[in-house]
Amino acid sequence: MSTHTSSQKITTSKIQAMKGRGSIVSLTAYTKPMAELMDPFVDLIIVGDSTGMVAYGYDSTLPVTLDMMINHGAAVVRGSQKACVVIDMPYGSYQESKELAFRNAARLLTETGAQGIKVEGGLELVETVEFLVSRGIPVMPHIGLRPQHANTMGGFKAQGRDEAAAKRLVEEAQAFESVGAFSVLIEGVFEAAARRVTQSLTIPAIGIGASPECDGQVLVTEDILGLFSDYTPKFAKKYVDLSAQIKDVFALYEREVRAGEFPAEEHCFGIKKQPT
Numbered sequence: 029m030s031t032h033t034s035s036q037k038i039t040t041s042k043i044q045a046m047k048g049r050g051s052i053v054s055l056t057a058y059t060k061p062m063a064e065l066m067d068p069f070v071d072l073i074i075v076g077d078s079t080g081m082v083a084y085g086y087d088s089t090l091p092v093t094l095d096m097m098i099n100h101g102a103a104v105v106r107g108s109q110k111a112c113v114v115i116d117m118p119y120g121s122y123q124e125s126k127e128l129a130f131r132n133a134a135r136l137l138t139e140t141g142a143q144g145i146k147v148e149g150g151l152e153l154v155e156t157v158e159f160l161v162s163r164g165i166p167v168m169p170h171i172g173l174r175p176q177h178a179n180t181m182g183g184f185k186a187q188g189r190d191e192a193a194a195k196r197l198v199e200e201a202q203a204f205e206s207v208g209a210f211s212v213l214i215e216g217v218f219e220a221a222a223r224r225v226t227q228s229l230t231i232p233a234i235g236i237g238a239s240p241e242c243d244g245q246v247l248v249t250e251d252i253l254g255l256f257s258d259y260t261p262k263f264a265k266k267y268v269d270l271s272a273q274i275k276d277v278f279a280l281y282e283r284e285v286r287a288g289e290f291p292a293e294e295h296c297f298g299i300k301k302q303p304t
């Protein structure tokens with residue numbers, strides 16, 4: 029882990045100051061090589077607990093542990109020069125008490141070098157966010173569709189459809205802003221609600237499946253690359269089908285090995301001629 033704060037690194041304060049200055053660009057990453065590839069193009073890298081579903085094959089994000097997030101977070105930090113890195117707190121690591129939330133959030137920052145953490149919640153979490161921010165931890169609350177709450181929300185359902193729901197999202201976002209959140213993430217929300225939330229804040233609202241009304245956009249990287257297809261959220265645009273290209277390479281490799289065409293001479297340590 030780097031012990032010096034690099035001057036070119038985008039801080040959470042810089043992300044906060046990007047409100048109203050054009051769209052903030054963000055993607056998820058779980059590994060060093062992927063972080064390295066996206067770093068020049070994004071302002072913010074989110075180490076998402078979606079890794080549980082994307083990389084581990086779980087059918088929800090609930091089994092993801094703090095240790096998993098620390099390992100992925102440290103890998104992503106090693107691959108990022110410039111982008112701000114924010115790590116998801118996994119289910120069960122912050123809901124019980126603000127003290128436990130602080131202890132676990134501090135581990136995420138100190139053991140990875142990331143700049144901030146993200147927690148899923150509503151008004152019940154405002155006190156915790158205040159506790160963390162006042163003790164030096166930049167926090168991005170995640171509102172709207174909250175995958176860690178799928179069991180009590182009837183699955184992965186879009187949020188903020190009616191007036192009451194939109195009003196509640198605005199209340200939650202404003203409460204988080206008032207206790208010092210540097211930004212909010214808003215997921216799976218109807219456009220009108222997303223617009224109201226974004227316009228009601230002086231901190232940026234970064235959206236996933238929350239319309240172009242937000243101050244920035246994030247998507248799960250494997251979704252845009254065509255590397256994940258267990259399910260496809262409506263909002264996940266597939267820019268390329270890398271799965272097909274990877275399968276072509278595997279098929280070619282299989283053919284060459286079975287045909288004895290690989291390895292060729294240039295891939296071998298040649299047998300040294302014995303002096304006779």
Ligand SMILES: Nc1nc(=O)c2c([nH]1)NC[C@@H]1CN(c3ccc(C(=O)N[C@@H](CCC(=O)O)C(=O)O)cc3)CN21
Nearest residue numbers: 078081082175184185186248251256259260261262263
């Ligand atoms: N690969 C991946 N991409 C994601 O965006 C993502 C994850 N994993 N894991 C964590 C959560 C789960 N997410 C999801 C998963 C499924 C839907 C989905 O299928 N939604 C349907 C129904 C919406 C509704 O009924 O209102 C859709 O059509 O989008 C949405 C978000 C978003 N996050």
Ligand SMILES: CC(C)C(=O)C(=O)O
Nearest residue numbers: 056074076077078236
């Ligand atoms: C919404 C995204 C950034 C997320 O929380 C995840 O990937 O886990």
Ligand SMILES: [Mg+2]
Nearest residue numbers: 076077078116
């Ligand atoms: Mg998440």
